[in-house]
Amino acid sequence: MNPGNAGDSLIAAATYQLFDHYNIDVEILSSVAEAKALRNETVLLAGGGNLVPLYHGMSALIRALQPGNNRIIVLPHSVRGNEDLLQSLAPATTIYCRELPTHQHVLAHAPSIEAELSHDLALFLDTDKLYDDMESDAEIHDLFREMLLERAKLTPEAIDGKKMSCMRHGVEKTFIPRAPNFDISIVFQIGVKPREANRGAWMLLEFTRLASEITTNRLHVGVASALSGTTTQLHDNSYGKVSSIYTHSMQKDFPNVSFNGEMMADYVFA
Incomplete structure (x- = not known):
């Protein structure tokens, strides 16, 4: 893992x-x-x-x-x-x-x-299957609310229908906006063993599903938002993986996703 x-x-x-x-x-x-x-x-x-x-x-x-x-x-x-x-x-x-x-x-x-x-x-995740599988997890909605409140001081109701900034911190960051920003990959950090992975994936998807628009330079916040059908504004990370994957895998198949700003990779894409 x-x-x-x-x-x-x-x-x-x-x-x-x-x-x-x-x-x-x-x-x-x-x-x-x-x-x-x-x-x-x-x-x-x-x-x-x-x-x-x-x-x-x-x-x-x-x-x-x-x-x-x-x-x-x-x-x-x-x-x-x-x-x-x-x-x-x-x-x-x-x-x-x-x-x-x-x-x-x-x-x-x-x-x-x-x-x-x-x-x-x-990008191969079957989101319908994941949501069906998570119906048997009686704790997931409470856990989602608890982690949001504890780590981001947010409630699900505060996200619903709102434009959310989810720019990353850490070594791959590019810029952090002055407006409220929520690094939700860290907020929902829970693990990668099978049960933990499904919970973390569900919470990431649920956050992006609730929002009306996501702005992020976190690749998998962008992927979750793309899979959720939410309007997504992507920015690059420090070494260009976000723009590279957007160009290779997302640009044609996810019309709800657009790329903004400079591409950081040392490559030119036709």
Whole structure:
């Protein structure tokens, strides 16, 4: 798993749906130490944006898996930097690239591995199925209200029909508006194990469904808002993954989503 915020819950929820759909049995690892002990296994590494110089978890995990002759499959990811790691990968490695800059980068620095151009897994989420599944979670509505009130000083009624600013903080931030802003990926950070992932994904979707418009530079707040059909104004994050994924995966299929501002990636898209 790729531990993180509610955006990672959204990815994880979609991933578990795909595992169920294709009858894939998985054993969930929870530490690098467990990975170090694996030998001759097929290991799926969760999708996301962890394989960039800002973070070290995914690169450390890949290095831990390499000595065990494991088949490594990196689910749709953004990749920047990490040139030495890419060059060290065994030919049996597969990296699914969730945008064009990643695909070009991996092809340039790991030409012997399998590099597939794909899409962020959260875009495959069956939202109807998720909502149906969550009907049996008697606590979810109360939990949604409690987390909103405790972490954002908001109620669901305060969101309903309102334009909401949901710009990110942290190392990937670009700017924080002076107006009230709610980094809801942190507000609904709950975990990525199956039950936690479904809850975090549901809360992210429910927030965006209630709002009349979402402005964000959080990729998965934008994805949740896109899936909810809410009018969405996307801005880029610090290294360009948001604009890259918008151009590759969202621009044509989500008319409710538009991109604003500068594209931060060092690539020009026709």
